Amino acid sequence: MAEFNATDDARYEAAADWYTRLATTASEADWLAFASWLEADPLNRDAFDVVSETAAEIETHKSALAAVAPSETKNIVSLADVHGIGHRPRHGFIKSRPRRLWAAGLVAIAASLLLAIFVQRPQLGQPALHTWTTGVGEHKTVKLEDGSQIQLNTDTTVSVTYAPDMRQAHLEKGEAHFDVASDAHRPFSVAVGDRRVDVIGTAFDILRADGKLTVTVARGIVRVAPRVGPAADETRVKLMVGDQYRAQEGQTQFDVVKVDPATALAWRSGRLIFDDAPLSQVIADLNRYYPRKFTIADTATEEIRFSGVLKLDDEVTMTKHLEGLLPITVQSQGNDLVLKRRSPD
Amino acid sequence: MRTELVRFLAARLGDMGAAEDTYQEIFVRLRQARLPEDVGNARAFLYKMAYNLANDARRSRRRRTVRDNAWTDTVTHKVGIDAVADNPDVDAAIDAKRTLDLLLSGLVELPAKCREVFTLHRLRGLSHREIADSLGITTKTVEKHMTTALKHLALKVGRARPNAAGPPKDKT
Numbered sequence: 001m002a003e004f005n006a007t008d009d010a011r012y013e014a015a016a017d018w019y020t021r022l023a024t025t026a027s028e029a030d031w032l033a034f035a036s037w038l039e040a041d042p043l044n045r046d047a048f049d050v051v052s053e054t055a056a057e058i059e060t061h062k063s064a065l066a067a068v069a070p071s072e073t074k075n076i077v078s079l080a081d082v083h084g085i086g087h088r089p090r091h092g093f094i095k096s097r098p099r100r101l102w103a104a105g106l107v108a109i110a111a112s113l114l115l116a117i118f119v120q121r122p123q124l125g126q127p128a129l130h131t132w133t134t135g136v137g138e139h140k141t142v143k144l145e146d147g148s149q150i151q152l153n154t155d156t157t158v159s160v161t162y163a164p165d166m167r168q169a170h171l172e173k174g175e176a177h178f179d180v181a182s183d184a185h186r187p188f189s190v191a192v193g194d195r196r197v198d199v200i201g202t203a204f205d206i207l208r209a210d211g212k213l214t215v216t217v218a219r220g221i222v223r224v225a226p227r228v229g230p231a232a233d234e235t236r237v238k239l240m241v242g243d244q245y246r247a248q249e250g251q252t253q254f255d256v257v258k259v260d261p262a263t264a265l266a267w268r269s270g271r272l273i274f275d276d277a278p279l280s281q282v283i284a285d286l287n288r289y290y291p292r293k294f295t296i297a298d299t300a301t302e303e304i305r306f307s308g309v310l311k312l313d314d315e316v317t318m319t320k321h322l323e324g325l326l327p328i329t330v331q332s333q334g335n336d337l338v339l340k341r342r343s344p345d
Numbered sequence: 346m347r348t349e350l351v352r353f354l355a356a357r358l359g360d361m362g363a364a365e366d367t368y369q370e371i372f373v374r375l376r377q378a379r380l381p382e383d384v385g386n387a388r389a390f391l392y393k394m395a396y397n398l399a400n401d402a403r404r405s406r407r408r409r410t411v412r413d414n415a416w417t418d419t420v421t422h423k424v425g426i427d428a429v430a431d432n433p434d435v436d437a438a439i440d441a442k443r444t445l446d447l448l449l450s451g452l453v454e455l456p457a458k459c460r461e462v463f464t465l466h467r468l469r470g471l472s473h474r475e476i477a478d479s480l481g482i483t484t485k486t487v488e489k490h491m492t493t494a495l496k497h498l499a500l501k502v503g504r505a506r507p508n509a510a511g512p513p514k515d516k517t
Contacts, residue, residue: 016496
């Protein structure tokens with residue numbers, strides 16, 4: 001009867017580590033060490049039960065899970081698949097496989113058969129998982145099957161899985177604007193770091209960078225809560241249009257401030273808007289969009305504040321914008337673009 | 346060897362009686378099984394066998410307990426003994442779907458590289474070596490990814506269980 005908390009995380013980590021280790025070649029010493037770990041605490045045995053059962057469930061649901069395999073791995077064909085050998089019987093189940101396809105010609109056939117299997121799916125009602133990534137300075141808009149849209153900003157990775165009764169996304173890094181189609185039977189949820197954002201149908205922006213999390217609501221209502229553990233009322237919050245939630249990952253406290261959504265989401269039309277922002281903040285935001293990073297030369301330059309709009313152009317044009325709008329020069333120094341206050345003529 | 350194996354099984358099963366039974370089972374199996382060409386270290390091989398049998402035993406025991414509890418719940422709610430019997434096929438199907446949903450949502454939450462390694466190994470059957478070579482990482486890294494993936498999925502499955510303490514969890 002376990003209470004789930006941080007020790008569970010450590011315990012399950014140990015259990016999973018043992019499982020992985022024992023699945024490959026284990027020496028007698030390994031087996032004895034494993035027995036000692038089990039004997040140390042009955043909760044260890046319980047955790048290992050869950051881990052080994054989960055492994056068995058994964059095996060049971062293999063084909064359903066494999067149908068949502070990310071497309072990047074489609075082209076990697078295991079030689080074992082071709083030769084029909086090398087699959088260790090697990091827990092007494094012996095898989096029957098075609099044996100001894102040695103001829104080189106059959107390698108090609110086996111490969112195209114594997115691809116054909118992927119192409120024939122998805123079947124109706126089969127969940128599908130997709131991952132999208134943008135490079136530095138890149139944008140991408142993705143349309144989902146229910147009419148929802150996700151706009152990815154620079155340097156961002158988002159994955160999504162849709163199943164008959166759930167819509168689950170994961171913002172791994174970067175910033176994305178979610179325009180979610182209303183569907184009361186299928187709540188839309190975004191996992192981001194140690195929190196989750198739940199919506200029914202609405203438009204909002206999530207930014208995750210440098211251990212900081214920001215959620216801005218453009219339309220509708222969203223709820224932010226911790227992802228693990230029972231969500232106490234103080235840690236959950238409902239946000240509406242114009243609210244911006246700010247938090248540090250790993251800490252439960254957060255702020256909610258009022259913002260103009262148009263300003264915060266200006267990136268969607270290729271602009272960044274600043275209102276009396278210190279130069280350090282301006283370049284911190286800018287640097288997410290450019291491979292070469294802007295830096296500040298000295299304290300005199302640091303004191304400069306900026307109000308205005310920066311159009312997100314290529315590096316050369318942006319440099320011209322900055323020199324035009326601010327009392328600075330921008331010098332290229334290796335991998336850096338150094339901003340320095342212009343000396344009075 | 347007997348003492349060590351029984352001790353190992355007792356540690357895994359938490360019960361001396363079950364450990365003794367499973368120990369007997371090993372030798373029943375050994376008599377019938379076709380041993381692979383290269384058994385390697387015979388003692389390690391026996392431990393592996395004991396381990397597999399013990400894992401299976403724990404799983405069957407849990408399934409029986411769940412089934413029994415579900416049946417008891419069903420009977421409690423029905424009026425009259427000859428009420429509609431529980432349908433194990435329907436229960437199993439619902440249970441399977443719930444588990445699949447949990448695994449899927451857990452899969453989405455994994456970091457991309459971790460999920461990729463997991464998919465290649467567990468779902469596509471590539472060895473650690475093959476994955477390491479294909480992705481240009483070390484086998485140690487592959488193992489770390491596998492551990493992370495399994496831990497995350499196990500936590501998902503474990504936390505959704507009815508006998509977990511605490512308020513009912515939201516389905517994530």
